[in-house]
Amino acid sequence: MKSIITNRQRSLLPFGLLVASVLALSGCNQKQEERQMPPPAVSVISVPQEAVGSYKEYVARTEAVNTVELRARVEGFLTQREFIEGQTVEKDQLLFEIDPKPYIANLKKAQADLSSAKAELNKSKKDLQRSKDLYKKGHISQADLDTQTSQEAQAEASVQAAEAQLDTAKLNLGYTEIKAPFKGQIGRAKYSVGNLVAPSSEPLATLTSIDPIYVNFQVDEKQVISHLQESAGGSIPEEQQFEMRLRLPNGSDYNQSGIFNFADTHVDETTGTLTLRAEFPNPQGIIVPGLYVSLIMESKDKTEHPIIPQSAVQENQSGRFVLMVGADNSVETRQVELGRRIGPMWVVNTGLKAGEKIIVEGLQKVRPGVKVTPSIVTIDPETGGIKAQPQPGQQQSSQANKQG
Structure with missing residues (x-):
């Protein structure tokens, strides 16, 4: 069957041949430009290593x-608060004071009672001694001597009781000052100056060692x-x-x-x-x-392990990998098994050796098998980024400053 070519189709044939020729020439020029383009530039690091334990x-x-709730041990009105909430206080620092006047009065009374009891004891001892002398001479009976002996013992007990009362009064007076048992941070005060507090009250504040x-x-x-x-x-x-x-x-x-x-x-x-x-x-x-x-x-x-920045690690269906540059500057894929993280760096258990070169910048411009122009850089282990390289002029200026 013969194809039928219309006059319109005959008129379009030269134009189609022209377009085909232009496209063919364009493809040749593109391939030629690709052949003439330089290898892409990438930044690489020489893989460092670090001593890492399990x-x-x-x-x-x-x-x-240590944490302690500060409580009142005696009853009275708060007269002082000697701290700023939330700050650190020192050991034995005064924190609260309860009105000491009633307890000073109790102390003075206990001292007076003790003096009186000691005076009574002294009299009883002398009376007992006289009674013993009279008993030996037959001037008093055994019952009178026993009575005097009992009175002397009671006077001795009264002195001991007065001494105990004095100790209690001293303790209670000491309890009017609430001090820090250790150095630490003190929390919010739950009572203000002027409030009445007692042993049954809530904790005045909480002290925590830090x-x-x-x-x-x-x-x-x-x-x-x-x-x-x-x-x-x-x-x-x-x-x-x-x-x-x-x-x-x-x-x-x-x-x-x-x-x-x-x-x-x-x-x-x-x-x-x-x-x-x-x-x-x-x-x-x-x-x-x-x-x-x-x-x-x-x-x-x-043991020594290679460490690499996390930004250099990629992942596919086969697992994690990095792009490394071989001896001929060709890019190749290297599967890696990673361990623990140290800041922005990753420990490599297997897959890399110290000194091998991996790409850390320009990853999007390359693929395996492509040759590249590598530029050695240094990674800051604190940030995981590339350390800024000083310009030649800056290096000379820095050296001049050091010499100066």
């Missing part, structure tokens, strides 16, 4: 070592058994011990290390965990009781 992390809660601070956490019973088996009932060798650190609720690392303080005597039947406690110094009062924190335990026995 690592465990627990959810923990902080607790004050340095050191306890950190309580729970360990699974399997870990407890493993620990007991490893230690065989004795102490753990030094190389198997752990360093204790904290990560605070805002994600920052606490700058003080802790020590193991206490282990409970039994496993909780409902949770299957054993409660442990660590102690951390808290000189600046950064940690307050009741915080949820992360307790990090790392063994003192450490």
Whole structure:
């Protein structure tokens, strides 16, 4: 069957050939431009390594070592409040004063009663001595001597009672001053100056110690058994011990290390965990009781592992991977197995070696098999970002300042 070409189609043939020629030439030019484009520039790092120990992390809660409710031990009107709520007070600092006048009067009366009792005792002793002399001469009977002896004993008991009353009066007068039993932070005062308080009143305020601070956490019973088996009932060798650190609720690392303080005597039947406690110094009062924190335990026995920034890690169906640059500057994919995080850095368990080069900037411009122009940079381990490189002029200026 012969194709029928209309006059209109014949007139369009030259135009179609022209378009085809232009497209063919355009494709050739594009391929030529691609061949002539330089390799994309990327930033790479030489993978560093760091000594890392075995690592465990627990959810923990902080607790004050000492907490006390300050209460009135005698009745009276508050006359002083010598602190600012929420601030740190020192040991033995005066916090509250209850009107001491009634207790000063009681003290003076007790002193007077004691003096009177001692005078009566002194008289009774002299009377008893005279009675003994008269009894020997036969001037008084045995009953009279017994009566005098009893009176002397009663006078002695009266002195002891008066001394006890004096001690009580001194104690009560001392209780009019409520002092801090230890250094710590004091909370809100529940009574103002002028209020009547008594031993039955609510606590005047609460004092909480802040340095050191306890950190309580729970360990699974399997870990407890493993620990007991490893230690065989004795102490753990030094190389198997752990360093204790904290990560605070805002994600920052606490700058003080802790020590193991206490282990409970039994496993909780409902949770299957054993409660442990660590102690951390808290000189600046950064940690307050009741915080949820992360307790990090790392063994003192450490091995070298590669560490890389988290921004360099990608993930696909096969798992996590990084793009690395080989000896011929070609990009290749390397699957990695990652361990713990150290700030913005990730510990690599397997897949990379120290000194190998991975891409940290320009990942979106490359793919496996493409050649690149690598530029070596340095990662700031505190931020995980690339450290700024000083310009040549800045380097000269810095050196001149040092020489000057």
